[in-house]
């Protein structure tokens with residue numbers, strides 16, 4: 001086995017991405033400009049949606065989407081505990097209250113059958129997360145949302161390629177929010193994209209991501225002379241840069257190739273790791289396309305390794321970088337103190353979050369690296 005440490009989720013940029021970034025320097029336009037527009041147009045087409053708006057993170061996308069839908073103080077937003085803290089923080093930043101529905105342990109996704117019981121007169125929105133890239137049943141979820149007249153924001157941080165019945169995740173709800181963080185399936189270092197079929201929402205996002213200004217910088221400094229602007233409301237500084245979009249445009253061209261490569265790694269792991277004292281990720285249903293974002297296992301300890309945390313240390317010592325996606329948000333101290341969440345709030349997610357561990361599944365892992373990951377895991381738990 002090679003001695004080199006395998007960094008978890010290491011992104012890969014080729015000469016195409018590098019040339020595309022260099023072009024920004026040559027054009028003299030680094031901030032929000034023509035590359036961002038090109039990336040938005042390409043993403044619109046890829047997703048089969050009317051509008052895509054680029055921002056500087058998925059967190060920003062979630063925050064602006066909730067604001068666009070009128071979520072504010074006194075409102076409740078139903079979401080899942082098996083997510084990154086960004087999902088919860090975006091709700092809190094609107095002044096609203098996150099209300100958790102426990103997960104289905106088989107999929108890691110929010111248990112849709114439990115949603116109705118969580119709806120109150122204050123509920124304004126449902127925010128599902130397509131955990132690991134396995135899509136939630138959006139057909140079912142949208143039926144509940146329509147019945148109770150609730151908005152839906154899909155957290156698609158893991159779900160760029162995910163589909164249900166051939167339709168892309170992020171096109172079912174009012175809004176879909178995507179992440180291009182370094183370890184994501186499409187990486188711009190940091191970045192995010194909002195998809196929607198609603199023109200008013202798209203227009204709001206454009207302005208809200210740049211201080212609520214009536215004209216963005218790209219449109220202000222043209223050969224026609226400086227265009228004056230107005231501020232229509234107090235917005236945010238959430239805009240994406242052309243340098244990021246330059247990476248995104250090239251990464252999007254490779255999205256299907258990279259998806260197929262990750263699928264191969266996924267299948268190899270599933271075959272090689274069969275029979276171990278661990279729980280492997282669930283199968284994908286026929287009408288679903290998995291984005292293969294996180295290959296997670298669940299491990300609750302055995303005679304070889306006492307706990308998930310011991311396994312994490314063991315793998316790290318063997319040169320295999322792993323991730324934890326995620327501790328249940330009910331286990332995080334800020335939410336425990338402020339929202340009163342505890343082990344009993346969502347017991348299934350709490351247990352899941354203490355057992356879960358992600359193995360690297362990037363498209364450019366060599367066969368040697370894949371073998372090293374599987375062999376190390378086998379040695380650690382068997």
Ligand SMILES: Cc1ncc(COP(=O)(O)O)c(C=O)c1O
Nearest residue numbers: 057058059083084086157179181
């Ligand atoms: C489920 C989920 N939602 C939101 C985010 C936030 O994404 P970003 O880092 O682009 O803000 C992440 C990032 O890991 C995530 O996993």
